[in-house]
Structure formats: structure tokens, C-alpha cells
Amino acid sequence: MDKILAKPADTKQDLFSIAELAGEFDISTRTIRFYESKGLITPDRVGTTRVFRRRDRTRLLLILRGKRLGFSLKEISEYLELYDADNTQATQTQHLLNRVNTRLDMLRAQKSDLEVAIEELEAMQGYAEEQLKKQSA
Amino acid sequence: MDKILAKPADTKQDLFSIAELAGEFDISTRTIRFYESKGLITPDRVGTTRVFRRRDRTRLLLILRGKRLGFSLKEISEYLELYDADNTQATQTQHLLNRVNTRLDMLRAQKSDLEVAIEELEAMQGYAEEQLKKQSA
DNA sequence: ACATCTATTGACGTTAACGTCAATTAAGCG
DNA sequence: CGCTTAATTGACGTTAACGTCAATAGATGT
Numbered sequence: 001m002d003k004i005l006a007k008p009a010d011t012k013q014d015l016f017s018i019a020e021l022a023g024e025f026d027i028s029t030r031t032i033r034f035y036e037s038k039g040l041i042t043p044d045r046v047g048t049t050r051v052f053r054r055r056d057r058t059r060l061l062l063i064l065r066g067k068r069l070g071f072s073l074k075e076i077s078e079y080l081e082l083y084d085a086d087n088t089q090a091t092q093t094q095h096l097l098n099r100v101n102t103r104l105d106m107l108r109a110q111k112s113d114l115e116v117a118i119e120e121l122e123a124m125q126g127y128a129e130e131q132l133k134k135q136s137a
Numbered sequence: 138m139d140k141i142l143a144k145p146a147d148t149k150q151d152l153f154s155i156a157e158l159a160g161e162f163d164i165s166t167r168t169i170r171f172y173e174s175k176g177l178i179t180p181d182r183v184g185t186t187r188v189f190r191r192r193d194r195t196r197l198l199l200i201l202r203g204k205r206l207g208f209s210l211k212e213i214s215e216y217l218e219l220y221d222a223d224n225t226q227a228t229q230t231q232h233l234l235n236r237v238n239t240r241l242d243m244l245r246a247q248k249s250d251l252e253v254a255i256e257e258l259e260a261m262q263g264y265a266e267e268q269l270k271k272q273s274a
Numbered sequence: 275a276c277a278t279c280t281a282t283t284g285a286c287g288t289t290a291a292c293g294t295c296a297a298t299t300a301a302g303c304g
Numbered sequence: 305c306g307c308t309t310a311a312t313t314g315a316c317g318t319t320a321a322c323g324t325c326a327a328t329a330g331a332t333g334t
Contacts, residue, residue, distance in 0.1 A: 017280090017281090018280095018281075019280075019281085028322085028323075029280095029281080030322075030323065030324085031321085031322065031323090033281095033282080033283090034321070034322065034323095038321095047329095047330080048281075048282060048283090048329080048330085049280090049281060049282080049330080049331095050281080050282090065250055065253075065254065068207075068246075068247065068250050069207055069247065069250055069251060069254065070205075070206055070207010070208070071207070072320075072321090073320075073321070074320090082258075082261060087264075087265070087268055090268075090269060090272040090273065093265050093268045093269050093272065094269065096261075096265050097262065097265040097266065097269070100258050100261050100262050100265060101262065103258055104255065104258050104259065104262065107251060107254055107255050107258065108255065109205075110205065110206065110251060111248065111251050111252070111255065113202055113205050113206055114206060114244060114247060114248050114251065115248070116202075117202065117206065117244055118241065118244050118245065118248065121219070121237050121240055121241050121244065122241065124219060124233075124237050125234065125237050125238065125241065127224075128224070128230050128233050128234040128237060129234065131224055131227075131230045132227060132230050132231065132234070135227040135230065136227065154310090154311090155310095155311075155312095156310075156311085165292085165293075166310095166311080166312095167292075167293065167294085168291085168292065168293090170311095170312080170313090171291070171292065171293095175291095184299095184300070184301095185299075185300075185311075185312060185313095186300075186301085186310090186311060186312080187311080187312090209290075209291090210290075210291070211290090
């Protein structure tokens with residue numbers, strides 16, 4: 001496993017080492033390199049050493065959130081593309097809008113699934129609490 | 138691939154073949170057997186042929202929803218256990234309640250992640266639409 | 275200068291969640 | 305009763321998403 005040492009995060013930093021980001025997000029350096037190999041992030045190099053800027057740090061945040069939401073790396077990479085789309089040409093903007101709307105539909109469907117699941121569990125919770133009252137009475 | 142034939146679903150059915158369920162939920166029969174091998178569902182047998190009741194049909198629904206929400210089969214199986222927990226003994230009910238609450242925490246965290254993602258995309262949507270207006274003007 | 279971190283790359287291993295294929299067995303029907 | 309269709313099991317293949325390990329190169333502290 002990687003050490004979680006790395007430089008003391010002096011506030012307002014805008015360059016990061018692979019170890020810093022791994023420590024901050026609690027993932028392995030290998031995972032970060034893997035994401036790079038998949039084109040999800042594109043750190044600069046100083047010699048052979050990777051140097052990460054805010055952009056890739058932000059991308060890592062989005063990647064991890066995407067994972068928490070159950071999306072595959074492929075889906076996440078499509079999601080990330082939305083963030084650096086070209087907005088100078090109307091047709092490009094229109095394409096972006098279409099893709100954003102498609103994504104929104106997916107996320108909203110997922111949200112509605114989630115809400116149903118939550119309601120069901122809340123019902124179970126209510127039932128269980130009621131049972132406990134009865135049984136202790 | 139499996140044929141999507143199977144019996145005409147006479148309403149109020151409470152027994153199902155593997156092919157019917159596969160067709161209805163648009164998954165392969167192999168997947169259903171795989172879920173069984175993992176203990177997620179426990180169809181009856183008539184000879185060697187699987188016969189599914191409403192219980193397993195419902196479980197399939199829950200499994201698929203769990204998958205849409207990005208949970209692993211292992212997590213889903215724990216989720217399913219909540220549905221057939223023993224509620225006759227107070228200590229069991231208390232355990233159930235604890236596990237339900239743990240699940241609820243997970244789902245609520247996910248929902249909050251989702252809401253942030255949706256807001257971000259809605260902002261992008263608004264921005265893109267504005268751009269298009271400007272460009273067409 | 276030397277040992278010690280830290281990083282890089284490449285090769286290979288691993289787990290989950292299926293799919294594909296083949297050999298059998300069972301069921302329905304004209 | 306053969307024939308076709310449907311179902312079962314087992315063996316093996318596959319893809320995604322990493323982890324493990326080894327060899328090597330740079331940077332760093334003493």
C-alpha cells in the first residue's frame with residue numbers, strides 16, 4: 001500500500017503529486033495511473049513524474065462520485081466530456097445540450113428508483129419500531 | 138439468446154417459468170440461474186425444472202433495481218435479507234432495525250450525491266441553452 | 275557516496291458478473 | 305413414438321476494474 005504521507009497541503013495549492021491525491025481521495029496510486037491509462041485524467045509530466053493540476057483533481061472528484069453512483073468508467077468518461085465540450089459553435093452547443101439532457105434523464109430515473117427504495121426501507125423502519133414497542137409492552 | 142416466447146401471461150399468475158421471467162425483465166435465463174447459484178433467489182423445482190413464485194419474481198425486481206442503483210450482488214443479497222427477517226423476537230427486530238438504518242444512510246448519501254450531479258447538469262443545460270440563444274440572435 | 279524513499283512501467287493475477295458452448299434430460303405434440 | 309423445443313448443468317471464456325510484484329530510475333537525507 002501507498003504511504004499517505006506526501007507534502008503538507010499548504011492551502012491554495014494548485015499542483016499535486018500522485019501520492020497526495022491518492023491520500024486525499026483514499027485510492028491507490030495504481031488506480032490513478034489506471035484512470036490515466038483510460039484517458040480519464042491527463043496529468044502533466046516533469047521528466048517522467050506526474051504532476052496534477054486542479055483540473056485533474058476535479059476530474060478525480062467527479063470520477064469518484066460517478067463510481068459511488070454506480071457508473072462504469074466508460075460512462076464516467078462520457079460524463080467528463082460534457083465538462084470540456086466546445087461551446088463556441090452552435091452545432092457543438094446543441095450536441096452538448098442533447099447529451100446533457102440524456103444524462104439528466106438517466107440521473108433522474110436513478111433518483112426515482114432511489115426514492116422508492118428509501119420509502120420502502122422507511123416503511124420497514126416504521127414497522128420494526130412499532131414491533132419493538134409492542135414487544136416491550 | 139433466449140427466445141422471448143413463453144406462455145401468454147394470463148393475468149393473476151403466480152407461477153412463472155424461467156423463460157417468462159427472463160423475457161419480462163429482459164435478462165438471460167443464464168443470469169437467472171446465476172442469481173440462484175448465488176442464493177439471491179430460490180425457485181422451487183418440479184422434477185429438475187425451476188418454478189418461480191411471486192416471491193422470487195419480486196426478488197428479481199429488487200435485484201434489478203439494486204443493480205440500476207449500482208449495488209453489487211453481495212450488497213443486494215444483504216438488502217434482500219431485510220425482507221425476510223424474523224420479526225418475532227425483539228432482539229431480531231432490533232438487529233433488523235439497525236441494518237435498515239445502515240442501508241438508509243447509504244441510500245440517502247447516494248441520493249445527495251445524485252442531487253448534486255443533477256444540479257450541475259441542470260446548470261450546464263441552462264448555460265447551453267443561453268449560449269444557443271445568443272448565437273442565434 | 276550511499277542508503278532510502280518515491281515514482282514509473284510492464285507483466286501478471288484477481289474478482290464480479292455475466293456470456294458462450296456443448297452434452298443431457300425433460301416436455302409437448304401430431 | 306419420434307421430433308422439436310425448452311431446460312439443466314458444467315466447463316470455459318470475457319470484460320471491467322483494479323491489485324500485486326518486480327525491475328529500474330530519480331530524488332533526498334545524512
